[in-house]
Amino acid sequence: MTFDVVDVIRTKRDGHRLTDDQIDWFIRAYTDGEVADEQASALLMAIVWRGMEPDELARWTAAMITSGVRLDLSPVGRPTVDKHSTGGVGDKISLILCPLVAACGAAVPQLSGRGLGHTGGTLDKLESIPGWQALLPTQAMIDQMRDIGAVICGASADLAPADRKLYALRDVTGTVEAIPLIASSIMSKKIAEGTDALVLDVKVGSGAFLPDIAMARELARTMVELGAAHDVRTSALLTDMDTPLGLTAGNALEVRESVDVLAGGGPSDVVEITLALAREMLDLAGIDADPAAALADGRAMDVWRRMITAQGGDPDAELPVARHVETVTAPADGRLQRLDARAVGIAAWRLGAGRARKEDPVSAGAGVVLRAKPGDVVTAGAPLLELHTDDPARIAAAQAALDGAWDIGPDATADRTLVLDRIRA
Structure with a gap:
């Protein structure tokens, strides 16, 4: 069936539900290049303003999934469960969580992306490990999940290709921040990867994509409902992202910290979030296991080493180190009251750890190391942050990003609540 794309745009512009046939036709036609970018942009903007009904969004997501292949992970021979994070600063949880959950008996098809x-x-982060390969053929990914239980790799081009085109268009047309479009983008890829179950880590706070908890809760609920509509057991945890997770933001820096956690140490907030997500994943997978024990007895580390080796990496190799380190000192005595996650993330980005465009290179050694976290007592002149970069000319811009990023005062700080809410269908 063929439609006039202008009629489809008008339907949504005027506040009506798109029919199933209109949705199926539009997603196929745009993916195949039959609909122009400017026409697709008009429909996306109409969705931003008018929204989508739940059954309409479920159909839109289904059409995005069927624009490509849906993987069959049944040969893996274990319950499959994945996790997706909406992104944050210092969020190295996937690096630890994937081998940890695999060590408890599940298989984790962690299809991941790059920073922006x-x-x-x-x-x-993982590409800072010498030799490690991000792209795997589908059969190699399935074999690795069967043999090791854990894989972290990039998604192949035939998974939800409609989303790849639509996301690129949204990025340049001011249509990213719409709950239906965010939810369908995330869930189409995750459902297409073939996992039985999915846990969503929806970040909330200054360093998150959605700093408002009400919007984050709406996104979480929408994605959980989409998972249920497509027979994927799905739950979501809302977690705090006002302060960076752990003590590092950067690529090799975060890998080192992840290995510390896998070795039974590491920052307490990283451990707490990791264990909360691991328990949620194992529960959805129907596995009765204690992830804390798998961290403590070295099983998770064993899986990590096997996973890195299987993808060409050397788990014993020295990680890259930045050529220049600048220390930022505390301006006064007192207790660190606040350290803004977004400011730290922007500083790490400006130091070379991130990119402004998807094709930009990143520096493996660049980033920020936190020498204090909110609640810690600091003294004037003592280290507060370290700025790591290969290019000293980047330091000034990073320092500018940190202007006003912290407060120091005399009062004790309240205990930080890391898991803010849990949402299930």
């Missing part, structure tokens, strides 16, 4: 702007990308 102030949030880091899992693939960028």
Whole structure:
């Protein structure tokens, strides 16, 4: 069936539900290049303003999934469960979580992406390990999940190709920030990868994509409902992103910290979030196991080493180190009251750890190291942050991003609540 694309745009512009046939036709026609970018942009903007009904969004997501292939992971022979994070600063959780959950008996098909702007990308972090390969053929990915239980790699081009085109268009037309479009983008890729179950880590706070908790809760609920509509057991945790996770923001810096956690140490906030997500994943997978024990006894580290080796990496190799380190000192005595996650993320980006465009290179050693977290006592002149970069000319811009990023005062700080809410269908 063929439609006049202008009629489809008018339907949504005037506040009506798109029919199933209109949705199926538009997604196929745009993916195949039959609909012009400017016409697709007009429809996306109409969706931003008019929204989508739940069954309409489920059909839109289904059409995006069927624009490509849906993987069959049944040969893996284990329950499959994945996790998706909406992105944050210092969010290295996937690096630890994937081998940890695999060590407890599940298989984790962690298809990940690259960083853009102030949030880091899992693939960028792992590529700081010498030899590690982000792209795997589908059969190699399935074999690795069957043999090891864990894989972190990039998505192939035939998974939800409609989303790849639509996302690129949204990025340049001011139509990114719409709950239906965000939810369908995330869930079409995750459902297409073939996982049985999915846990969503929806970040909330200054360093998150959605700093408003009400909007984050709406996104989480929408994605959970989309998962249920497509027979994927789905739940969401809303987690705090006002302060960077852990003590590092950067690529090799975060890999080192992740290995520390896998070795049984690491920052307490990273451990807490990791275990909360691991328990949620194992529950959805129907596996009765204690992830804390798998961290403590070295099983998770064993899976990590096997996973890195299987993808060409050397888990014992020295990681890149930035050529220049600048220390930012505390301006006064007191207790650190606040450290803004977005400011730290932008500083890391400007130091070379992130990119402004998807094709930009990143520096493996660049980033920010936190020498204090909110609640810590600091003294004037003592280290507060370290700025790591290969290019000293980047320091000034990073320092500018940190202007006003912290408060120091005499009062004790309230305990930080890391898991803010849990949403299930």
